Amino acid sequence: MSTAGGSQYTELFDNATLKQIERMRLRPLRRLTNRARGEHLSGKGGSSTDFADYRDYAVGDDLRYVDWNIFARLQRPFIKQFQHEEEMHVVLLVDGSTSMLSGDKFLRARQAAAAFGVMGLLNLERVSVYGIHSAGEQPAVFPPSTGRTKMRLLLSFLERMEGGGSIPLEQSIELMLRFHRGRGIAVLLSDFLTLGDLSRPLNMLYSSGLEPWGLQILSEAEVAPDVEGDLRFVDSETGTTLDITNAAELLSVYQQQRRQLERYLDAQCRRRQGRFLSVSTGVDLEQLLKDRLCRQGWVLR
């Protein structure tokens, strides 16, 4: 344990939680290799000693990987595939727009990013963090790093991260992809409340070799709004207004729309070999990590 006794290692969570996080590992659906290594899992198999699978021989395959025992019995050549441990990028995109500042959404997003980052660093993944909050400004970037030695820097980066801006999530993803190179997983920590189309940025993520992991963080007021009467809603980011009459009567439709958005985002992520989870800030961090994320297979304990 690298935390100093008697004082908190980070402001984002206490030392006990950090200790638990250090024992967790990310569990990507696919282990997308880093392009910099020049290897592709599906094309060439792995170089490790762990057997993975067989596949039919194709012209041009390396004859060294033909399983000659099988060939002797079946008179057909099969290529033996092996798993190998590759360097995986863990890209953490923290939505710092104004909408994330309501409630504890931004804090919870930074806490989750810290947890994912710690898990990645300690598992020797290449962890990078992008804090994007405004369209006209450069994102705050924690460059790809690995190892326990970077944990302090990562946590400090997240502690200092500022929010407030009006950049929509789809633009944040595209902005992040301008800076990032490397395959792995991209954890999108946002409320996903955008009027734009997320298909394109998710496609870009997918084509960039990043599994889109969407963690939607909503405040309790967004999950179960307590409103009634005629109201004029003002968008915290854009300042645009929307008149609602008899809001209490529309809450059931609101919940349906929220669940529909969840299903849509879940489908978008799964379609691109990713994951999606929607959580409320009412769910504390420990419950999120140990219960929700473990149960959903995001992390291993």
Added chain:
Amino acid sequence: MSAGMGAAMTWPSFVNPLGAVLFLAAIPLVILYFLKLRRPRVEIPSLVLWQSVVNDQRVNSPFQKFRRNLLLLLQLLILTLLVLALTQPFIGSAAGTAEFTPILIDCSASMSAIDPATGETRLSLILDQVRERINNLRSDQQFALFTFASTGRRLTEFTNDRRVLLQALESIEATDLPAQLDDVLRMAAAYTTSFPIREVILLTDGNLPESVEFELPFSLQVKRLQVQGANLGITEMTARRDGKDGWELFIRITGASEELQTAELQLYQNGEQIFTERISAAAGDGERLVFPIETDTLALVEARLIPAGEDVLETDNRCWLTLPATRSLQVLTLGQLTTWQRAVNVLDGVEQEVVTGGVPDQTEYDLIISDGEIPEGINAPVTLFVDVIPEDLSGLIEKREDVCTVTDWNRTAPLLQHVSLGDVQIGEQPAWGPEIGLRELEERGYEVLAEGNAGPLLLQKREGLKTTWWFTFHTDRSTLPYRVGFPILAANAVNSSLKQAALSEVSAAPTGVLPALQLDAGQDYQVEAPDGSLTAVRSGMTGLLTGIGASEVGQYRVRDGNDVVSIVGTGLLSLSETSLSAVDELRFAEVQVDTDATIRLETDRPLWWGLALGAFVVMLVEWWYFQRVRGVVD
């Protein structure tokens, strides 16, 4: 004349249709609604979810659109209700919608009768109807309230001030007087010159005289209460001199219902009970009772009727009669009137003093018969002059030396009752002056009782309690003393004097105005009514006290300081009031009016208050729905 209850209700009419112009306010209301709709601003992180909610097809269904503009619809509804209330719609009654309506309310004695069904007096039932009508008074309507019993009384001018009308209504009480319509109708008619009165509403129990000598200048709508009840009452109380020291008291008891009712009649003389008699009477079958009263002094007799069963009217159960002290009639004969002296002398109960050229012994007499001027200071309520022409008629009547006969005479006059003057020859001829006729005499207050072929032969003049007769010829120069009618004529003069002096017959005084009292001249008195109220009065120069109102049954005491100088009792003594009968038809000059026997007085039913109440309720709903504490999303 009166409208029936069965007339169907019509569509609502509007008192102020111009108020509908305010419907135009809906235009700025709608504009302001969309421009100035103040909604609480709630900042939320993102509109994404709510935008999708708004875009939801279900939210945009027609019903939801309706709900979205519910506030506007409610405001339009409130505006509509308020504007409709402002136009003052009402459902007109069949009674019509006259703008200026006098309401005549019967306050006669029968109105204090208690309705057995409700336990309330008839007046209360009618006042309830009037109160309802006043409460439903439209702004363009004005009422004037009148009450009537034996006379009319105006309570308010024409006004639409409900407070004034209701206040006046509260002051109305039933009196102990019989109903007479003439007076109040004349009062209402007097307003027709100032106000466009088309209709007058008369509220009564129907206990009215059938015939009214009045020409209606307006439509009279008579609303009659349909109430019943049994009643017994004293309708007559008189006394006739019986011998020297006694009276015969006559009392008539009348019932109101067809069934025979029983009661106990108690007689009190100066507060001491002297007779008790059980009687029974029914409508049209009254009972007349005779009681001997032995007294030669002033006595106050009270009759009390105590019914055994139901009796809805109490005021006719008591009556008072003052019996004067008995004495002989004092007659003074002045001058050479031998025939008259002899004729009077033979009559009973008469003390005659004959003075020929001297001075009378007394100053006060009951009857003076004179052939010339009466010495100053000598008074009598009844005077008979023979061969005297009144001073104020000198020049109008002149005497001629000729013979005349009687051409006509008033056979019903008390003096000439049972007297035939047909073949009387008169040796002188009173004649009209040049271009003088009956009219000139009537203008001076004279009544010609007998007329000859050239002029008046017998004149009569009444001044207060005084009655004076003038024979314009000397009876001794006629054949009259030789006629059988002459002693009758003298007896009539004596009888009239006896009545005038209340020595032969007295009647109980009915409510209304107390009988004239002879008291000291020019003296201040106080009259104490049965309810204890005092009224200051002053006797006239002749000592006559007249015109004292007596609207209550009971004893009226005339006080001179602390001394009671006279007690006069009154009773209702009205056959029509006691019988509680209701007339179905009133006969006016040239017109007849049916009395509408409906229980309720039809009134316009204004709807504005209902609409205003509706608007208020809608406003409360709107306030509750839209102004309650809202949840706010941070």
